[in-house]
Amino acid sequence: MTEPTDATVDSSLSLGPFEFECGEEIPELEVAYETYGEFTGDNAILVCHALTGSHHVTGAADGQGEGWWDQIVGPGKAIDTHEQFVVAANVPGSCYGTTGPASTNPETGDPYGSDFPAVTVGDWVRVQRRLLDDLGIDRLRAVVGGSVGGMNALEWAKRYPEMVERVIPVATGPRLDPQLLALSAVARRAITSDPAWQGGDYYPDHPDSGLALARQLGHITYLSKESMGEKFGRDFADSAPGTFPSNGRGADDRIAGFGPDSYRDVESYLDYQAEKFVRRFDANSYLHLTHAMENYDLAANCDSDAEALADFDGEALLISISGDWHFTVEQSNHLMESFERAGVEATHRSLHSDHGHDAFLTEPELVGPPIRRFLSSDSSDFAPVHASLFAQ
Known part of the structure; x- marks a missing residue:
């Protein structure tokens, strides 16, 4: 040897x-x-x-x-x-x-x-x-x-x-x-409700908005109340929401009457994580792997x-x-x-x-x-x- x-x-x-x-x-x-x-x-x-x-x-x-x-x-x-x-x-x-x-x-x-x-x-x-x-x-x-x-x-x-x-x-x-099963089900629906989903046959396009929302929901479960409090508190973000489809806010918030101070640090963090994630992962894979975890x-x-x-x-x-x-x-x-x-x-x-x-x-x-x-x-x-x- x-x-x-x-x-x-x-x-x-x-x-x-x-x-x-x-x-x-x-x-x-x-x-x-x-x-x-x-x-x-x-x-x-x-x-x-x-x-x-x-x-x-x-x-x-x-x-x-x-x-x-x-x-x-x-x-x-x-x-x-x-x-x-x-x-x-x-x-x-x-x-x-x-x-x-x-x-x-x-x-x-x-x-x-x-x-x-x-x-x-x-x-x-x-x-x-x-x-x-x-x-x-x-x-x-x-x-x-x-x-x-x-x-x-x-x-x-x-x-x-x-x-x-x-x-x-x-x-x-x-x-x-059951709580994690419920959250996983909501994340799955976020992906399949994206207009770009196309029943899972979306290539070469991707349902980025749905996948981003699913990842944001999942990411919340990976953190604790204590860690989120320490990292973000209730602070507002220094910058306004970007154009990335995961944020789901921006113009829609203004139409609903929310002001520019409605975008918080915790949201900015989730948007950042989602943006990174959709660049590296596939929505179909996310569904298949979460399905395996749910059923285990x-x-x-x-x-x-x-x-x-x-x-x-x-x-x-x-x-x-x-x-x-x-x-x-x-x-x-x-x-x-x-x-x-x-x-x-x-x-x-x-x-x-x-x-x-x-x-x-x-x-x-x-x-x-x-x-x-x-x-x-x-x-x-x-x-x-x-x-x-x-x-x-």
């Missing part, structure tokens, strides 16, 4: 025809992936990205598209690529290299659009498994992911428990609660979450964020109890942050240390990982 390094490889793999769990098939599925470090036989870690992330885990930060965990993964970092071989794959249905709705259907020469099959978290795991098989990896030291990437990690423990030594679900839950249920085809995890004999580290109302601390407590009922050695670390759900991305100084300790602890014979490892 060669000496481990922090070498990075950005590549793609054709899996040929692929049948999704919905029963529909596409003639070819291309999966984009990136690896970091050198594989030594027992040091592979699969990192699962969040909703609009990509396989570009490190590098120059570009929102959640690229470099989204650059301060967690890399040489000498919490997931140390001098020691670990990290694999990250873009999930099916996305728009970052793996086949999705914006990809060309080889049978028609046009984008799939509305013809692209519905995807599930299970489909993501099946594709990742086939990628790992191609890379010659039959055992994972760990699977780690945040938000819906944490659901991805949980599904690995359920579906392929014999392949996983450790699982690290971060800021996630076994399913979405760890206990599917089982009597309980504990039964779903019963075959997993490794170890688990659950990380939650105190200010997170997207995936709450209580949901991680429930997961902890489910792992324990399944006989799995598990530790739950609730991290204090006022920054809400996004803290798992924006506060690596909080999230990194427990991950580092969990991965560096003795794993011979799956030795129990005790809570004392994570004392403040």
Whole structure:
């Protein structure tokens, strides 16, 4: 074996025809992936990205598209690529290299659009498994992911428990609660109500206004009351709304009788985030990925979450964020109890942050240390990982 390094490889793999769990098939599925470090036989870690992330885990930060965990993964970092071989794959249905709705259907020469099959978290795991098989990896030291990437990690423990030594679900839950389902439904309607939507077959145009509103609604759920109060308060913005279709205000507000002081800092921030997002993401992909998240249920085809995890004999580290109302601390407590009922050695670390759900991305100084300790602890014979490892 060669000496481990922090070498990075950005590549793609054709899996040929692929049948999704919905029963529909596409003639070819291309999966984009990136690896970091050198594989030594027992040091592979699969990192699962969040909703609009990509396989570009490190590098120059570009929102959640690229470099989204650059301060967690890399040489000498919490997931140390001098020691670990990290694999990250873009999930099916996305728009970052793996086949999705914006990809060309080889049978028609046009984008799939509305013809692209519905995807599930299970489909993501099946594709990742086939990628790992191609890379010659039959055992994972760990699977780690945040938000819906944490659901991805949980599904690995359920579906392929014999392949996983450790699982690290971060800021996630076994399913979405009704409030998040409702908000997601409104975001979906924002996209499909855009006149440019065209039933999902809008290429080369894009329903930017609807996608921007959907992203703004989603972004609100990633923040906390405390963080929004600290960042924006009730202050008015220094400049008036721009012409970007996401703001939905400007002239309409003036017609309705609102004055120029009706545009606040918090709105300006949401407009800025939406403008960045529509430049990098596809509306169809957003709908497919949110649909997969909405429909995920760890206990599917089982009597309980504990039964779903019963075959997993490794170890688990659950990380939650105190200010997170997207995936709450209580949901991680429930997961902890489910792992324990399944006989799995598990530790739950609730991290204090006022920054809400996004803290798992924006506060690596909080999230990194427990991950580092969990991965560096003795794993011979799956030795129990005790809570004392994570004392403040």
